Amino acid sequence: MNEGSKKTIKTLCFAVLGMFTFSFALVPLYDVFCEVTGLNGKIELKATNNTNIEIENGRDLSVQFVSHNNEQMPWAFKPSEDSIKIKTGKYHTTSFYVKNTTNKMMTAQAIPSVAPSNAAAHLKKLECFCFEQQELAPGEEALLPVRLIFDDALPKSINSVVLSYTIFDVTDYDKVQLSKDLQTNHGNDHKMEPSA
């Protein structure tokens, strides 16, 4: 085989390895892309520390709450209010009701999502049960608070937003592993400790 062929083979093998690596690089790239652009309605899973987005006389906005149970997650999980009328630039507090309907100790994680997705970047939360895992004893129930604000830079075309939470059963997940995943995928520097 001549030199030219050897060189072509080498280049092609590198290309194959490169593309295999690239397929894995797509995972962080995808998350970075979504985070920068706020495209997929994912919200940061951490409390905002920006306090000067509060303003008087914001726009009217209606926020609807939706709750889902993932797979066979048996807990009762629903918003206390289906929708609220708020103003941009003003904090509001609402809550979600959960109950562990089983007879075993369980841990849950809620993942939020916003529609339309370009509203996601403008939603800031001071407090959210989705920042932490929830551990409930058999039959235990709780009201989980969310304290949120939409900044006034929210696109003018949006006057209604849906905030949806999906609750996952993570009892069997290795906690350390999980929080690491969440951190890499959401740029989260908030430590995930099991809450009582």
Next chain:
Amino acid sequence: MSAVIESHGHDDHHHGPAKGLTRWLYTTNHKDIGSLYLWFSFAMFLIGGVMALVIRAELFQPGMQIVEPEFYNQMLTLHGLIMVFGAVMPAFVGLANWLIPMMVGAPDMALPRMNNLSFWILPFAFFILLSSLFMEGGAPNFGWTFYAPLSTTYAPPSVTFFIFSVHIMGASSIMGSINVIVTIMNMRAPGMTLMKMPLFVWSWLITAYLLIAVMPVLAGAVTMMLMDIHFGTSFFNAAGGGDPVLFQHIFWFFGHPEVYIMILPAFGIASHIIETFSRKQLFGYSSMVWAMASIAILSFVVWAHHMFTVGLPLAAELFFMWATMLIAVPTGVKVFNWVTTMFKGSITYETPMLFAIAFVVLFTIGGFSGLMLAITPADFQYHDTYFVVAHFHYVLVPGSVFSIMAAVYYWIPKWTGNMYDERLGKLHFWLSFTGVNITFFPQHFIGLAGMPRRYPDYALQFADWNAISSVGAFLFGASQILFLFIVLKTVMGGKKATPQVWEGSRGLEWTVDSPAPYHTFTTPPKVSL
């Protein structure tokens, strides 16, 4: 492209093939390996075809009559996987093996032993895949697109074997493409510059680059699935911070170039056959090359047209809509060139030409339905209906599969030294042509009327067209038995073929005897324009 051949090397060391079964096991001869690939592909075509007939039999009437829904899902999944990875792709690799060395005047493929390996791992891959039918929980049932979490959280245990077999198929394709590229880039006969290469060679060069670029991404996707299933990662699991939509992005980043992998070699084949039977030089050779190259490049930026309904932002919907429509431009150039080549040609309608003309017409119908699907707001209505099924079957069956059949009829005299039975060939064509249209054309109607794909049952109003479609499918399926018979008959004997075989054929492969000697071009021919 008119290559005049000044000299050609014939078989100067006269050792032929080894005898017996081990000939096929150990062979490193590109012609042997080409035949192995083609026969393997035909076997897969029949197996995948039987599965399609199970599906169509169940859909003949509304209600459940023949199979359980779980088994229906397995048939649907295996049918798709087998046809894509087992029938269409290996057939093109087989044609590449037979033809590329002869077309560029090389004695063999660049890496003959790797060539042997890349073929012989394929039967294992499909043995593993098919054996999953007998495993606990049954075969994969999540569709050929294996979307997570259907293929992870909810998958049957056999999914691990599925992943393994996809890895093997991928390795085989990658080795095959490395072989093709090295052969084309380094082993062309003196005087054959890139822009003098036959179009089939060009189409395969571009296809091989596509394969090198996307097969590793497919391998990455199944590896991530494997890790999610067995090693507790959460690439695609939202509970652990992953994202199932990410799976679709990765899959279609592979998947869209993959559909062009299955059509580009067909473009090459059609160009040769139309040129030959029109007895004219192909119109627009260089625009054909540029069209294929631009289709290949564009194919990397259109993947999300399969995902218009996942909740993409408006900007992305628009981008992927326009990028997809842009592909229709180079595709249109190709169709224009084929038609113009035929224009005022002295055409004869031998079987390969019939298949090639049907290819142009029916592939174009598939292109048009593709354009309809590319319109984002319309796709919200069409997505996951039988309209999509009709679209991709039009581009794949009378597209890719017809081109493969055309190629077999066109080159089989070169391979076997015998002419096929023209009367039977034409009969096969007309049966297939009728069957394919009866099967898939009505699926446009039921799709537009709202019948969703991938269900074993349907609402009553879709009954008539489904019954017709099933009749067509059985006609098409049965006519492939005739194809097998014709091929076998040709292998056994028939009218002897001349070296040139066809009056209008041009190119190096027609300068060697028919059947092509076991070794050709051991000394390179000289090519001049």
